[in-house]
Amino acid sequence: MLSIKNLHASIEGTPILRGINLEIKAGEVHAIMGPNGSGKSTLASVLAGREEYEVTDGEVIFNGKDLLEYSPEDRAREGVFLAFQYPVEIPGVSSTNFLRTAVNQVREYRGLDPLDAVKFLTLMKEKMKLVEIDQKLLSRSLNEGFSGGEKKRNEIFQMAMLEPKLSILDETDSGLDIDALKIVSNGVNQLKSKDNATIVVTHYQRLLDYIVPDYVHVLYKGRIVKSGTKELALELEEKGYDWIKEAVDSEATV
Amino acid sequence: MSKDNQILEDFTSKEYEHGWSVNYEADEAPIGLNEGIIQWISAKKEEPQWLLEWRLKAFRTWLTMEEPKWANVHYPKIDLQGLRYYSAPKQTKKPKNLDEVDPELLDIYKRLGINLNEQKRLQGIAVDAVLDSVSVATTFKDTLSKLGIVFCSFSEAVKEHPDLIKKYLGSVVPMTDNYYAALNSAVFSDGSFCYIPKGVRCPMELSTYFRINAANTGQFERTLIVAEDESYCSYLEGCTAPQRDENQLHAAVVEIYAGSHAEVKYSTVQNWFPGDKNGKGGIYNFVTKRGICAGDHSKISWTQVETGSAVTWKYPSCILKGDYSIGEFYSVAVTNNYQQADTGTKMIHIGKNTKSRIVSKGISAGKSQNSYRGQVQVMKRATNARNFSQCDSLLMGDRCGAHTFPYIDINNPTAKVEHEATTSKIGEDQIFYCNQRGIATEDAVALIVNGYAKEVLNQLPMEFAVEAQKLLALTLEGSVG
Numbered sequence: 001m002l003s004i005k006n007l008h009a010s011i012e013g014t015p016i017l018r019g020i021n022l023e024i025k026a027g028e029v030h031a032i033m034g035p036n037g038s039g040k041s042t043l044a045s046v047l048a049g050r051e052e053y054e055v056t057d058g059e060v061i062f063n064g065k066d067l068l069e070y071s072p073e074d075r076a077r078e079g080v081f082l083a084f085q086y087p088v089e090i091p092g093v094s095s096t097n098f099l100r101t102a103v104n105q106v107r108e109y110r111g112l113d114p115l116d117a118v119k120f121l122t123l124m125k126e127k128m129k130l131v132e133i134d135q136k137l138l139s140r141s142l143n144e145g146f147s148g149g150e151k152k153r154n155e156i157f158q159m160a161m162l163e164p165k166l167s168i169l170d171e172t173d174s175g176l177d178i179d180a181l182k183i184v185s186n187g188v189n190q191l192k193s194k195d196n197a198t199i200v201v202t203h204y205q206r207l208l209d210y211i212v213p214d215y216v217h218v219l220y221k222g223r224i225v226k227s228g229t230k231e232l233a234l235e236l237e238e239k240g241y242d243w244i245k246e247a248v249d250s251e252a253t254v
Numbered sequence: 255m256s257k258d259n260q261i262l263e264d265f266t267s268k269e270y271e272h273g274w275s276v277n278y279e280a281d282e283a284p285i286g287l288n289e290g291i292i293q294w295i296s297a298k299k300e301e302p303q304w305l306l307e308w309r310l311k312a313f314r315t316w317l318t319m320e321e322p323k324w325a326n327v328h329y330p331k332i333d334l335q336g337l338r339y340y341s342a343p344k345q346t347k348k349p350k351n352l353d354e355v356d357p358e359l360l361d362i363y364k365r366l367g368i369n370l371n372e373q374k375r376l377q378g379i380a381v382d383a384v385l386d387s388v389s390v391a392t393t394f395k396d397t398l399s400k401l402g403i404v405f406c407s408f409s410e411a412v413k414e415h416p417d418l419i420k421k422y423l424g425s426v427v428p429m430t431d432n433y434y435a436a437l438n439s440a441v442f443s444d445g446s447f448c449y450i451p452k453g454v455r456c457p458m459e460l461s462t463y464f465r466i467n468a469a470n471t472g473q474f475e476r477t478l479i480v481a482e483d484e485s486y487c488s489y490l491e492g493c494t495a496p497q498r499d500e501n502q503l504h505a506a507v508v509e510i511y512a513g514s515h516a517e518v519k520y521s522t523v524q525n526w527f528p529g530d531k532n533g534k535g536g537i538y539n540f541v542t543k544r545g546i547c548a549g550d551h552s553k554i555s556w557t558q559v560e561t562g563s564a565v566t567w568k569y570p571s572c573i574l575k576g577d578y579s580i581g582e583f584y585s586v587a588v589t590n591n592y593q594q595a596d597t598g599t600k601m602i603h604i605g606k607n608t609k610s611r612i613v614s615k616g617i618s619a620g621k622s623q624n625s626y627r628g629q630v631q632v633m634k635r636a637t638n639a640r641n642f643s644q645c646d647s648l649l650m651g652d653r654c655g656a657h658t659f660p661y662i663d664i665n666n667p668t669a670k671v672e673h674e675a676t677t678s679k680i681g682e683d684q685i686f687y688c689n690q691r692g693i694a695t696e697d698a699v700a701l702i703v704n705g706y707a708k709e710v711l712n713q714l715p716m717e718f719a720v721e722a723q724k725l726l727a728l729t730l731e732g733s734v735g
Contacts, residue, residue: 049690050686073689073692076691084690090687092704101697102688105692
């Protein structure tokens with residue numbers, strides 16, 4: 001589904017990603033872990049097409065298409081979804097109105113008829129259950145005055161509505177208490193299928209107790225320096241990142 | 255240049271939609287301004303002597319007045335002697351009803367999306383169509399007259415209801431109120447007149463559609479709305495003008511009178527030609543709008559969506575004379591390219607327990623300048639007066655300006671006045687967030703801007719609100735048709 005080869009990206013001339021290689025197949029869950037500043041969020045942003053990041057080398061093939069050639073909105077319409085670490089507030093625009101615009105633009109791109117109000121609301125009701133989101137929240141201005149947990153839940157709700165092929169969860173666990181974490185994870189797990197894939201970007205192992213990854217990758221200084229299964233995450237939880245940092249840094253000095 | 259600036263840059267390429275004009279045979283006054291011209295206009299309109307004298311008195315006062323300079327707008331001096339003060343489509347005989355109106359004139363309105371044919375019109379809105387200096391048609395007159403409601407052109411009202419005109423003309427905006435109001439009083443040509451008798455609730459929206467067609471012609475319309483005790487009406491005003499290289503002057507006066515327990519809602523969607531991308535051409539819109547809540551428990555509510563004009567100078571105001579009367583002002587003013595707007599309101603609290611509410615949303619893009627200027631005045635005997643003001647500014651890009659000039663003048667210790675102001679920018683983050691959900695950038699900007707202006711747009715009658723939303727998007731976007 002997703003094939004990242006030798007991806008280099010920089011911001012304002014400073015290189016952040018220095019040669020990422022990653023293969024993701026449909027049905028898989030990959031966790032990207034790593035210390036602060038290792039480039040985790042950058043990778044998520046580059047895949048979504050954030051303009052500030054300049055891709056200097058490498059390629060990203062998504063379902064046979066050169067993803068980097070697509071605008072951010074077309075990437076979304078092709079099925080790439082980013083659950084933001086810090087979802088933005090849009091005053092005066094209700095979640096419902098926002099999502100209806102989004103869903104219908106995506107449908108139009110895919111050659112489908114727009115959903116009318118009734119069908120849209122039916123779909124919304126169905127998906128609301130997944131993340132136990134309150135209808136009242138959806139009639140409020142998008143993310144405005146939402147608690148941290150509500151914002152993240154709303155991200156997963158949007159994911160459910162847009163039915164992406166590749167979901168990238170950027171630090172979705174940050175700012176969540178244990179109950180909210182369970183609800184959000186439960187939503188993600190229910191959306192999982194053999195046809196879609198998920199990248200979970202996280203700092204802590206905690207989230208991976210609930211969203212169990214098939215693979216875990218450790219990102220450090222813009223490269224994937226170690227890959228393994230979910231046991232790797234547990235090892236990291238226990239030992240921290242220092243042993244990996246040391247191994248990589250000593251290699252570099254040799 | 256950052257991404258959002260570039261996006262906004264693209265938006266400025268949008269052409270004004272109503273920029274076309276039509277050639278029709280016109281009945282015009284000679285160019286220039288003097289007592290002879292005023293006599294010419296008055297004679298043309300077959301006005302009574304008292305009205306001619308009223309005009310001349312206004313003109314003589316105007317000659318002694320100076321153009322106001324306090325507004326935060328800059329434009330070259332207007333050559334008032336180089337303008338034409340009357341231009342009307344030639345009609346061989348006066349049409350008695352819509353069927354007799356020149357189809358060519360009806361076509362002009364059709365092109366603007368306004369069908370004057372009553373059968374084809376949506377129920378619920380009566381329209382007075384004003385082209386340059388005259389009203390060409392008014393719909394639903396008969397339906398309304400059964401309820402005793404008068405809705406007609408100002409000229410007609412002078413003939414048919416002289417007593418009402420004599421009583422109320424200049425009662426809210428005195429002829430000597432300000433430079434442009436005085437000029438309007440001297441040379442005004444047409445406009446609408448509404449009269450709602452005591453206890454009548456007007457069953458449909460009343461609306462006037464102003465269109466400037468002729469070149470080098472000023473439009474000086476005059477609107478007078480009188481709502482007697484316990485009556486209600488909602489009035490809408492829309493405006494467009496052709497795209498011309500020269501600047502055109504529009505100096506209107508609107509007066510509203512509300513008796514006790516009466517309510518008047520006045521909504522404007524102003525879309526005059528704003529000038530081109532380089533600031534060439536466009537309408538100078540110098541308007542005086544004022545309402546008086548004369549009776550107790552009366553209410554006047556102004557809602558305006560200002561998108562057009564090169565220069566706007568406009569402060570729809572309320573004089574809250576009756577006890578427990580309420581004044582409201584809801585405004586969205588959008589400026590783009592080189593547009594300048596200095597707009598706001600005045601709330602004058604005279605009666606006891608009077609309340610006013612001001613919600614102003616400015617949106618500036620391009621190299622435009624957008625100012626809010628508002629005055630809240632609480633007089634000595636206005637015990638327990640309340641005011642709440644909210645002034646928000648939204649900036650798009652980094653070459654525009656937003657300014658707020660609140661004036662608060664309190665002469666009664668029981669007054670409670672609140673003023674809130676915010677300034678924000680459409681962020682790259684917001685646009686990217688929308689993009690990431692599959693929403694195109696232009697639609698994202700429209701969504702964000704409409705969300706920002708929602709509180710005001712919600713005040714507009716349903717049909718108008720949809721129009722206004724589209725207009726906001728159009729004004730700010732480059733390629734949405």
